[in-house]
Amino acid sequence: MTLSVSNLSKSYLENNQEVEVFRNIDISLEKGSFVSLIGPSGSGKSTFLNLISGIECPDTGKVYLNGKDITGTSGNVGYMFQKDLLLPWRTLEQNVRLGCDLRGFDKKTTADETSKWLERFGLLEFGDYYPHQLSGGMRQRGALLRTILFGQSTLLLDEPFGALDALTRREMQYWLLSIWNEMQNTVLFVTHDIEEAILLSDQIIVLSKRPAEIVEIMDVPFPRPRKPELILSHEILELKKKLFHLLNT
Amino acid sequence: MLKKGVTIKKIFHYTPAVVFLVILLSVWQFTVNKYGIPPWLLPSPMKVGQALWETKSLIWSHAQITLLEISTGFVLAIILGILVSTLMTLFPFAKRIFYPFLIFSQTVPLIAVAPLLILWLGYGLLPKIIIVILVCFFPIAVSLLEGLEVSDRDLLNLLRSMGATKWQIFYQVRWPHALPSLFAGLKIAATYSVMAAVIGEWLGASQGLGVYLTRSSNNFLTDRVFAGIITISALSFLYYAVIMLLTKLLLPWYSQLSQKTD
Numbered sequence: 001m002t003l004s005v006s007n008l009s010k011s012y013l014e015n016n017q018e019v020e021v022f023r024n025i026d027i028s029l030e031k032g033s034f035v036s037l038i039g040p041s042g043s044g045k046s047t048f049l050n051l052i053s054g055i056e057c058p059d060t061g062k063v064y065l066n067g068k069d070i071t072g073t074s075g076n077v078g079y080m081f082q083k084d085l086l087l088p089w090r091t092l093e094q095n096v097r098l099g100c101d102l103r104g105f106d107k108k109t110t111a112d113e114t115s116k117w118l119e120r121f122g123l124l125e126f127g128d129y130y131p132h133q134l135s136g137g138m139r140q141r142g143a144l145l146r147t148i149l150f151g152q153s154t155l156l157l158d159e160p161f162g163a164l165d166a167l168t169r170r171e172m173q174y175w176l177l178s179i180w181n182e183m184q185n186t187v188l189f190v191t192h193d194i195e196e197a198i199l200l201s202d203q204i205i206v207l208s209k210r211p212a213e214i215v216e217i218m219d220v221p222f223p224r225p226r227k228p229e230l231i232l233s234h235e236i237l238e239l240k241k242k243l244f245h246l247l248n249t
Numbered sequence: 250m251l252k253k254g255v256t257i258k259k260i261f262h263y264t265p266a267v268v269f270l271v272i273l274l275s276v277w278q279f280t281v282n283k284y285g286i287p288p289w290l291l292p293s294p295m296k297v298g299q300a301l302w303e304t305k306s307l308i309w310s311h312a313q314i315t316l317l318e319i320s321t322g323f324v325l326a327i328i329l330g331i332l333v334s335t336l337m338t339l340f341p342f343a344k345r346i347f348y349p350f351l352i353f354s355q356t357v358p359l360i361a362v363a364p365l366l367i368l369w370l371g372y373g374l375l376p377k378i379i380i381v382i383l384v385c386f387f388p389i390a391v392s393l394l395e396g397l398e399v400s401d402r403d404l405l406n407l408l409r410s411m412g413a414t415k416w417q418i419f420y421q422v423r424w425p426h427a428l429p430s431l432f433a434g435l436k437i438a439a440t441y442s443v444m445a446a447v448i449g450e451w452l453g454a455s456q457g458l459g460v461y462l463t464r465s466s467n468n469f470l471t472d473r474v475f476a477g478i479i480t481i482s483a484l485s486f487l488y489y490a491v492i493m494l495l496t497k498l499l500l501p502w503y504s505q506l507s508q509k510t511d
Contacts, residue, residue, distance in 0.1 A: 053410040075412020085407045089425040089502045102413050102421070130502045150411060 002186045003052070003077070003154050004028035008061035010047060011211075021047050022212035025061070027205060029154075032184045036197035039207030040247060045190045046082075048212075049156045052188070053079040065154060075103075077154040082162055084143040086131035092142050093118065093127035099150030114149065121145050137168045144176070154186045161196070170228075173199060177225070194243045195231055198222075206246045215246050292472035300472035301479060307461070308480055314456040316484070318374055318446045322381025323488070326438065329382065330389030331431075338397040338423065339415070355387055359448065367453045377449035377457070384445035385438035392434025396427025429503045432496045439488035443481055458484075 008025040011018050021044035029035050039045055050056040052063050054074030063071045070076045078099075086095045093114060100110040118124040121141050131139055140160060147155055160176075161169045173196060180187060191197050197204050198220055206215040220239070222230060230236060274294045280286070281293040288296055301308070333351075337344035359380065366376040399405060399422055408418045450459025458481055465473035497504045 050406070054412075055406050055409050073412075074410050077410075079407075079410040081403055081407060083403055085404055087404075087422065087425070088506065089428075089500070098421070099411050102408070102411050102417055130505065132502075132506050 002029055002031045002066055003188065004064045005052065006062050006064070008048075008051060008058050008063070010044070010051060010056070010058050020211035022207070022210075025212070025214060027214070027217070029186050029188060030202075031186055033202045034180060034187045034189065034200055035203045035205060036189045036191055036201040037205045037207065038191055038194065038197050038243070038247065039212060040209050041192060043207045043209055043212040045207065046158055049079065049158050049188070049190060053077055053156055055079075076152060077156055078147040078150040078152045079156045080143055080147040080158060080160050082159045084131070084136075084139040086139055086142055086146075088131055091128050091130055092123060092134065092138075095131065096142055096145045096149055098146055103151070105151075117145055117149060136164055137172065140164060140172065141175075144179075148179070148183070148185075154188075156188050156190075158190045159192070160189075162191075169196075174228075176200070181225070194240055194247070197243070198236060198239055199226060199231060204243065206243065218243070289469040289471050292475060296472045297475040297479070300470070301476040304473060304476060308458070308476065311456060311458050311461040312480060312484065314374075315443070315446050315450065315458045318377040318449070318457070319381055319442045319484070319488070321374075322378040322446070323385055323438065323442050325378070326382045326385035326389055326442075327435070330386050330393060330434075333386075334390050334393040334397060335419075337394060339419065351387070351390060354383075359384060359445070363449055363452050367449075372453050372455060377446050377454065380449040381442050381445045384441045388434045388437040388441070389431070390434075392437075393427055393431045396430030397423045399423055399426050428500055429496075432492060432500065435492045436489060439492050440485050442488065443485040447481060 005025060005027050009020070009023045011020040013019075025048070027035075037045055037048065047056065051058050054063075054070065054072055054076065057072040061071075062069055065076050086092070087098065090098065096118065097110050097114045100114070115124065115127070118127055121144075123138060123141060123145070126134060126138060131142070134142070140163075144157075144160060147157070161172050164172060177200060189197070189200060201220050204218045204220060206218065207213070208215045218239075222235070278293050278295060281291060292300070333347065337347060362383070363376070363380055366379055370376040370379070404422055404426075405418060408422055413421065446457070447459040447462070450457035451463055454460050458477055462474060462477040462481075465471075465477060
């Protein structure tokens with residue numbers, strides 16, 4: 001067990017009224033597992049990731065990583081946001097090593113590691129480009145690479161492909177799977193796309209509307225590597241139906 | 250190939266302005282000749298050119314002093330502006346103390362303060378440098394201050410999620426984010442700075458372009474006044490061009506970005 005969250009609650013003050021975002025959330029992620037978090041929009045999925053990453057503090061509850069209490073402390077997990085958030089004044093190469101620079105890694109090792117991974121991501125020749133010169137897919141890949149190079153084995157991915165067109169999106173999904181296969185990271189993946197969740201995950205956690213609670217934790221039993229045809233199969237359809245009903249009740 | 254194309258395009262771009270200037274100067278020259286306007290009232294462009302050429306070493310010796318005042322004042326204003334804006338950003342309490350004064354300082358008429366400075370500090374270089382600082386400080390400080398306020402919460406959150414310290418966030422995000430805004434402020438300050446120095450010299454000095462101007466106009470050497478004006482404009486433009494060049498060199502990502510949106 002790597003990442004676990006116990007009894008997490010959070011509320012905000014909105015127009016002088018206390019709004020409960022979620023209450024008493026308990027989850028735990030197996031080491032090396034790929035877990036998706038789905039829920040209706042506004043169910044506080046991003047807030048949830050903010051709490052785990054330490055950007056925000058929960059009202060009650062604790063976040064543990066490998067048994068260590070990391071509640072409210074940042075820098076323990078890699079966090080990829082919905083937007084690529086590449087810094088416009090850094091070249092792609094400088095952007096993907098941002099985390100290494102912040103953590104004060106050795107320059108030489110960082111440079112080697114960066115170019116190795118840029119090549120792996122098919123971005124080596126674009127290393128000197130500024131973000132505005134790159135396509136949406138490339139920028140998103142850059143953001144993912146930055147998250148990986150940050151060097152933590154637990155990754156939080158917040159709808160990373162939400163802004164991409166359907167085709168690029170599918171491509172990126174398979175491509176993320178192949179990376180994950182190789183790296184064996186623990187991934188918590190937020191999405192509102194049922195199909196995406198099924199295709200990628202070992203486990204799907206379904207959240208309810210505000211105040212969000214866990215409705216169901218579902219195992220996705222299909223063997224890996226998963227083929228594209230899988231989404232047309234009968235079992236997947238059943239799973240989709242079930243998730244659809246859970247999300248709409 | 251591309252480069253050549255761009256240069257030719259640029260030449261074509263400025264052609265109408267150049268043609269207009271030539272027409273304007275011709276009309277001016279013609280009018281002065283035709284109606285016999287006395288040179289102390291309005292010298293012809295030819296006469297102005299002549300004055301510029303004949304007094305070029307005199308102008309140059311005055312211009313050196315003015316340049317010294319501007320450059321010193323400008324550099325000091327940049328240092329001061331960066332210092333104050335940085336402090337205000339890192340310590341919000343400092344902003345609460347200084348910001349009202351920063352705004353209020355702009356309501357004080359320079360023309361009224363300058364004689365005081367000369368009264369207190371004499372006719373030397375110091376009061377002019379201070380006037381240049383006063384004029385340049387505000388656009389620099391305010392534009393930098395605005396730039397340092399990063400409006401994109403997510404960008405700051407990204408750095409926070411990576412465990413970045415306040416100082417790391419400052420020099421990795423806030424500072425580079427502020428540079429385009431700072432350079433915009435510098436452009437304004439650069440053009441103001443020449444004017445500020447000349448005003449300082451008007452009010453009391455023994456050397457400088459302002460002195461050259463007042464002396465020429467007191468002696469009804471109007472062609473020299475025009476020559477002085479041309480020199481001052483050229484200096485302003487020079488500073489402006491230097492800032493533009495620095496922007497291009499230091500912020501390659503930004504000049505590309507703004508070209509793209511053109």
